[in-house]
Amino acid sequence: MNQSGAVTPPPLLTALPIRALTVDDLPHCADLSEDRGWPREDHKWGLLLASGHGYGIEAPDGQGLAAVCVVTLYGPDQAEPELAAIGMVLVADRYARRGLGRHLMAYICDDVLKGIPLTLHATPYGRPLYEELGFDTTGRAEMLRGAFRPDAGAPTPGTVPVRPATAEDIQRILRLDGEVFGTDRTHLITRLPAFTDRLLVAEDAAGELIGYGAIWPNMETHVIGPLVARDTGTAQALVTALAAATDRPLRTDVDVRHEELLGWLKERGLGSIAFNAVMTRNIPGLPGDWTRRWAPITVAAG
16 A cells, blocks of 8 residues: 555566576575476486576565576577577466466566577477477477386397496597587586486497486485487487386486387386477577487477
8 A cells, every 4th residue: 555545566577677596596496396286306406507507587575586587598608509598497386377377488588588599398388488489399208207127137139338428538428518508518417426316328349439428306206317329229228227227216308209119118007197399499400410319308398
């Protein structure tokens, strides 16, 4: 109420300022995930806020954050990124359907990241907004979850050998990752040894690195990702070895073009949960070699 006795209207949500987030905002980000029915995913939030750039809007009622998103920049020069991935776009339920998500995304896409090639994974619910903002669907990923059942009996002849990665492997992983993803991801990949529970590499008979994969904890599951491999057999060998390190259900997101791996995973106990559209803006599709790119670290980081 103002001095004249009239009731002061609440502030227009789309006029609220957007600020940069820090790792200190992690609890509020996790609260917002929980508010929207998602797992809290504190471990994943920690990685995204440390390796990327978070943006948020303070809730006008003083209860945490009203909206957030995270941007992960890729390329050798963070000041002039070659690609940016947008993820974890969330609006508190009590402020939903009032233009706040559009306000935040328009600011990120048209101001912060103007002219930069963009990518994101969209749920069916979020896809119409992103299409209005100029994104096109250029791919599709299937989310799987379940208790992994390994092959019975002895390993199949010709199975690709895998082993734990060592410090000496990091530079080799970075080179392979740069080829496969078509851009430099050093600031993210070098965090994998600390972020993941297990990081494995696969080599051919000549000792050439032909794949790598990791598994990391996410609430009651373990997530397999990233998963980079020369072929299906290499991907299967990495998944089998990673799955052997946990008794939790597995989760992963696989490019739908990898039909053989998807079928193999489903035969071994993982079931389909959802499909997400892989969308891009200012670029006709993701760079790199999709045939060797099987699963991301997390869809939030592209």
